[in-house]
Amino acid sequence: MPLLSLPPEIILLITDQLDSNSDFSRLLLVNHFIHNLLIGQLYRRDISDTGGLALLFYSNWGYDSAAQHMLAAGVNADIRGPLWGTRTPLLLAISRHHTTLVKILLDHGACPNFMDNVKHGPLETAILNKCGDDMIELLLDYGADVNLKGYQERTPLFTAVSSGNSRGVALLLARGANVHVRESKDGRIPLHFAAETAGSSDVVKMLLDRGSDVHLRTPTGDDGGQTALHYACKSWGGASEVIRLLIDHGADVNSRDFRQRTPLFLVGERSRESAEVLLENGADICARDERGCTVLHYSAKQMSVKMVTWLCEQGADVKWSNDNDETPLFTAIGSQVAWKETPRIIQALLDLGADVNHENRRGQTPLCLAASSGCPVTTKMLLEHGANVHNTDKEEMTAIHWSTRTRIAGSSSHVICEIIGLLIEHGADVNSRNLAGQTPLGMNLQLGTRDKGTLQVRKYLINAGGTE
Numbered sequence: 001m002p003l004l005s006l007p008p009e010i011i012l013l014i015t016d017q018l019d020s021n022s023d024f025s026r027l028l029l030v031n032h033f034i035h036n037l038l039i040g041q042l043y044r045r046d047i048s049d050t051g052g053l054a055l056l057f058y059s060n061w062g063y064d065s066a067a068q069h070m071l072a073a074g075v076n077a078d079i080r081g082p083l084w085g086t087r088t089p090l091l092l093a094i095s096r097h098h099t100t101l102v103k104i105l106l107d108h109g110a111c112p113n114f115m116d117n118v119k120h121g122p123l124e125t126a127i128l129n130k131c132g133d134d135m136i137e138l139l140l141d142y143g144a145d146v147n148l149k150g151y152q153e154r155t156p157l158f159t160a161v162s163s164g165n166s167r168g169v170a171l172l173l174a175r176g177a178n179v180h181v182r183e184s185k186d187g188r189i190p191l192h193f194a195a196e197t198a199g200s201s202d203v204v205k206m207l208l209d210r211g212s213d214v215h216l217r218t219p220t221g222d223d224g225g226q227t228a229l230h231y232a233c234k235s236w237g238g239a240s241e242v243i244r245l246l247i248d249h250g251a252d253v254n255s256r257d258f259r260q261r262t263p264l265f266l267v268g269e270r271s272r273e274s275a276e277v278l279l280e281n282g283a284d285i286c287a288r289d290e291r292g293c294t295v296l297h298y299s300a301k302q303m304s305v306k307m308v309t310w311l312c313e314q315g316a317d318v319k320w321s322n323d324n325d326e327t328p329l330f331t332a333i334g335s336q337v338a339w340k341e342t343p344r345i346i347q348a349l350l351d352l353g354a355d356v357n358h359e360n361r362r363g364q365t366p367l368c369l370a371a372s373s374g375c376p377v378t379t380k381m382l383l384e385h386g387a388n389v390h391n392t393d394k395e396e397m398t399a400i401h402w403s404t405r406t407r408i409a410g411s412s413s414h415v416i417c418e419i420i421g422l423l424i425e426h427g428a429d430v431n432s433r434n435l436a437g438q439t440p441l442g443m444n445l446q447l448g449t450r451d452k453g454t455l456q457v458r459k460y461l462i463n464a465g466g467t468e
Contacts, residue, residue: 106139157173173210194207272307319355342378356386430464
């Protein structure tokens with residue numbers, strides 16, 4: 001008797017005897033009647049054999065009908081499998097923007113606040129993956145917690161703010177998002193993130209209008225004690241509009257973080273316009289941090305010629321020194337930010353009147369620092385501007401002593417030799433002795449003989465008349 005002539009009950013009994021799912025699947029292809037009769041049984045088989053892992057595949061690729069059949073067959077809507085990590089069908093569907101499938105999953109009991117061993121819940125996943133308003137509203141309508149905390153105790157609002165998603169922020173705020181919640185890493189609130197995000201003035205305004213505290217400081221971390229204004233000044237996107245907005249809402253332009261830095265310190269070379277706004281509103285250009293450094297020291301360290309020049313035009317002084325009695329010239333020479341820019345910033349500072357022979361607390365001059373930094377160009381510039389090769393520090397070390405103090409790799413020995421040559425050309429005594437009675441050659445001998453570069457410098461000193 002033909003299979004199709006049998007009653008449905010008999011066909012189902014026959015297919016129950018099929019051990020192979022592949023045979024069962026081929027049977028479904030006979031015709032629509034057989035397919036419709038057996039499709040539910042196929043999904044129940046998958047649930048029985050694998051727990052229903054196929055739902056994860058369907059959710060990832062947007063197979064709405066197949067997912068619906070699986071769910072109707074009784075699969076757990078929040079199933080997870082080894083191939084998909086900790087992600088559930090709902091998280092997969094959200095990340096792939098399958099809005100219809102997301103609704104199907106939610107209708108069948110998928111948890112809109114699933115947070116078991118995942119960094120980001122469903123709502124935050126939607127925001128991270130730049131889903132549309134319809135997805136966000138759908139999740140919220142199905143009970144997604146607008147203040148659900150995920151990675152580092154951050155709520156969806158943090159994610160929307162950080163990504164500059166102003167529409168997402170507006171949606172979350174309208175549904176009761178908490179603007180005062182702190183994340184766990186540094187204790188920042190959404191306003192801090194918004195202030196640091198380029199082009200986010202509309203988001204900042206929304207948060208302020210909802211009562212976010214413009215004076216709130218971060219309690220911990222490298223940025224401890226910083227307000228939203230500090231973060232705005234660190235933005236690379238030109239944050240003058242945000243800075244004005246924060247000031248209009250009462251932000252203190254001279255507020256200090258735990259390292260005693262005001263917002264002006266954090267502008268660096270990022271935006272002169274931001275610095276102008278701060279100074280227009282009373283920022284103290286003479287302020288000092290915990291080490292006595294000024295904003296001019298910071299700009300010199302960042303090799304920002306334009307900012308250094310502009311700050312001096314506004315009243316900053318290149319002769320200002322920090323607690324170690326070091327001027328911005330010392331800072332520029334010692335900076336590792338951009339070696340190629342070092343000559344330009346040093347020239348700018350010298351043109352602005354920096355004292356080339358100023359001594360720090362250890363009696364060292366900028367020339368000592370340049371000689372020990374392995375930069376012949378800087379050394380030459382200082383010498384040409386009157387640096388005294390005979391100056392000694394508190395250990396009676398001269399610049400030529402400092403040039404030989406460190407062990408040098410073979411590839412860099414020619415640089416040290418060039419510096420020594422420049423110092424000798426300008427009158428340095430190759431046999432001057434420090435407080436311990438050592439000559440530059442004597443100091444070099446202390447470094448041993450295993451390093452090729454050290455030996456090359458030693459040979460140069462001997463050829464220049466150096467003695468032990």
